[in-house]
Amino acid sequence: MGALPFTEYFRSGRGVEETPVETQQSRPCETLEDSGKLAVVEEIERSGALAFWATDADGHTVYLSPSVRERLGVPPECPIEEKLQRLLVPVDGDGEGRSLGLKLTTRKRFSNLTVRSADEQHDVVLKLAGSPLRDDAGEFLGFRGTALDITEEFRSEEEADRLAKFDSLTGLANRHRMEQRIDSTLHAFKIAKRCAALMMLDLDKFKQVNDTLGHAAGDQLLQQVAERLRSVIGGRGEIGRLGGDEFQVLVPDIDDRGELGEIAKTIIQMLSQPYPVEEGRAIIGCSVGIAIAPYDGVARDELTRAADLALYASKNGGRGQFRFYAADLEHEANLRKRMEEDLAEAIEAGHFALEYQPVVTPTDNRVVALEAKYCWADEERGRVAPETFLPVAEGSRLIVPIGEWAIRRACEDALGWPECLRISLPVSPVQFEATGFVAAIDKILEDTGVDPARLELRLPESVLLGEAAKVDQALATLFKLGIRLVLDQFGSGLSSLSYLRRAPLGALRIGGEFFEPVMGNDLGDMELVKAVVALGGAMGMETVASGVHALELMHELKRLGIDQVSGFVYSEALSAEQVGEEIAKGEWTLAPTDSGAQRASRRTLLRRIGLIHEDHYCDVTLRNLSRSGAMIQGLEGVPIGTPFVLDFGQGQLAVCTVKRTMGDTQGVEFEQELVDDGAGGLCTRHRVSPYELAAAGAPLAALPPGKYAMAPDNATGTGFAQFALSPNAPRQTGRKDAA
Structure with missing residues (x-):
């Protein structure tokens, strides 16, 4: 029906509570008292202090005060055909209006029910009260009730509640809310025998952004971090900011460490991309620790401590990594500290050595370069693998003196080898960003007298994501010195074509992960390799494949046009003395051999x-x-x-x-x-x-x-x-x- 004033609705008999319409129509006139009541009611309705509503026996809305109709976007001339529970839904309901519908169905008096518009375009919150209406025979006629507009008060309370539970800068849950969510989730999941994962995140180099670009830039960066986390996690979990640059993610019903590892990798990659801020461009990283309930803890304190230990291990492992909690992490921390001390002593004692793996051109099997590999012979541990001690060296920054020693030693060794033979060494981000890195390289070249064109430095993709001005200047200086620059492990990081065009690179090097079996090809992702070869050719760069162990794979790479290959298919790493012996035999060529099927790295x-x-x-x-x-x-x-x-x-x-x-x-x-x-x-x-x-x-x-x-x-x-x-x-x- 149209929007009648409540007095007209009352006079029409549709709102009479006790006397049937027929009886009302037989009354000769209204009493003065009734007229006064109606005037008061009409004034209340007109003022907006209180609104009225009514439904028929079937639950359809037959009356709604004009003030509420206006707030709900219902034109005055249009009849209301919807049921009340379709127009208004409880604030704490499930969005379907079932709670309000249930109250109307029970035909009992109710009050203080907070509802909001079902249409999200209209911002209105009401507090409803209602009573069932019956005739003299007790037949149910519908509901009649009142509605109080509490929109402003509700919004104020909602904002106060939001400030108490959510971080004001990022809009993410704060520490208090995350503690409540973890507690309630673990309690419920323990009863239901369900699992949940907790991720602890720490931003790497955030302090540097605050120090160099200012706190305003730091705030902008944190807001962008929050948005990127939302894009990764979506509706799969709850994200919280604990303060500063610490974040937390609660992901229910996942205990698959493969899936969680992929989520962590995506987070690290997303958060490591450059951030545009008013003061320029900011670059940070991220480390992640993961614990899973009930495997690593069944209470919040246990699970949080486990995730913290995993985060600590990932940061000590060189940052930009994720770690799962393991019971031996505390023991590992002690072992890592001891290894750091031993590494420092090993530098002084000269316990490091280099071995060299030949790099071969597959077209003629000629050795054109040697990839230097670190060796550490420890008195107690014996021969320590590079993948064991290099992360420790990175985390403690000992990689800076170790790396400088390696470049000097390789240059000295190269002096006794043919001029056509290059030496190739990896450079970590910690090395590259260290103060005086380029100057140290220049001095090594001057001291040893080696031709700079024979020195090849392999840079990881993360180096290109550093502060643009500094990166460009360092690369330009190295290039002017005559050093050959190679992008290492291409395709495993975040480099883009724009960076490749800016950087003076001579080659793209792809690693063994490209050659792990994939669907449809036991040799690996050959389509991607083919694309890299085409990209290198278009940009005037050579392509190098490392970690090649099978003859069949080598033949396929040769067919695709890879320029250079290294791996067990040609030779294992050799000592400097063995390299000298091979060179003494004359022109150095190596025939490929079949050392077995290409398997995942053992x-x-x-x-x-x-x-x-x-x-x-x-x-x-x-x-x-x-x-x-x-x-x-x-x-x-x-x-x-x-x-x-x-x-x-x-x-x-x-x-x-x-x-x-x-x-x-x-x-x-x-x-x-x-x-x-x-x-x-x-x-x-x-x-x-x-x-x-x-x-x-x-x-x-x-x-x-x-x-x-x-x-x-x-x-x-x-x-x-x-x-x-x-x-x-x-x-x-x-x-x-x-x-």
Whole structure:
């Protein structure tokens, strides 16, 4: 119906509560008292202090005060055909108006129900009260009630609540709200046996932005960080800013460490891209620590501490990384501190050496360059792999003196080799950004007298994302010195074509991750390699493929037009003395050899792990590890096709099958590939669930270190029914049941 004044509605008989319409029409006139009441009601309605509404027996709105109609965008001349619960929805409801509809359906009096317009275009909040209307026979006629406009008060309270729960700068949840959300989520999920991941984020180099560009630029950057985090996380979780440059992300119902690792990588990549601010362009990075409930903790304090430890480990690992929590992180922190001290002593003691891996042109098999690789021979640790100590050196900035030593040593070694042979060395972002880096290179060239054209510096893509003016100046100076600059691990970072055009680069170098098997091609992503070759050719750059180990792959790269190749397909790394011996033989060429199928990069490891077969458990030695498989030692007489479960500790169980067997050593293939742990290592996607352990009788708690074989009591831990432990097997320590 149209918008009648409430007095007209009342006089029409539709609003009479006690007397039927027919009875009202028989009254000769209204009393003076009734007329006075109606005048008061009409004045109240006209003032907007209070509004009125009514529905019929079917719930359709038959009256709504003009002031409310106007706020809801309903024209005065149009009848209202919607049910009231379609026009107004409870503020704390689910958006469908079910709570209001339920109250109307029960036909009982109600009051103090806060509702808002169902149409988000109209900003109005009302407090409703209503009473059922019945005739003399008790027949329900509908509802009649009042509406109080509380929009302004509600908005004020909402803003106060928002300020109490949300960060005023970024609009993200603040520390207090995140604590409440984590507490409530973990409590509910513990009952429902669900999982949740907590990510701790810390911005790298944010203080530098504040110091150089000012706090206003820092505030703009933080707002952009918040927007980028929202774009990555979307509706999958809650994001909070704890203060300063610390952020937190709560992601429910994900315990797949492969998926969480991809989210962390995306966050790191997104937050590492340049930020436009009024004062110029800002560059920062991000480190991420990840803990998962209930595996790493079942209470907020436990989970937060675990994520903090993982974040600390990622920052110490060289920044720009993510780490999952592991029980040995505290021990790792102590080992890292000790390694830092030992690295500092090793520099002084001269315990570092360089080895050189040949770089070959596949068209004629001629060696044209040597890639220098770090070697550290420690008295206690023995030969330490570069992937083990270089992250520590980066985190402690010891890479600066180590890197300078390496460049000087390589230049000195090159003096005894043919002029046509280049030497290639990696440069880390920490080295490149260190004060005096370019001057140090210039002095090394002057001191050694080596031709600058023979020195090749490999720069990671992250270097190009630094402060544009400084980066451009440093690259230009190095180029003017005559040094060859190569973009290292191209395609694994964030470089863009605009940076490639600006930088005076001589080559693009792609790494072994391009050659890990992909869908449709066991050799890797050859289409992407083809695109890189085309890009290099268009920009006048050579292309170099590193980490090539298989003959078939080398032939394919040669067919695609790769200019240079390095890897085991040609040669392993050689000492300076071995390089001299090869050169002394005359023109240095290397014929490619087939060293086996191109596999995911294997990490050499010599550590004890558990092995489960049927009802038996024993300890074996893990010799090496890759995403798709491993080499284990300790059992004799194992036929090909035997199924095993490897227990890596802390609930990490990997189902595998024996594919090769050589005496007491077996090569196994995993049923499900391992994933990155963020620190250059590998881990299983999933772990033994603490909920399963609790069902078996163990208390619900974070996973402690140890073995998780839930084997029968007859498992002796000393051997297998059909397999014997070899003399090379580690000393058996017995079995620790999960329960």
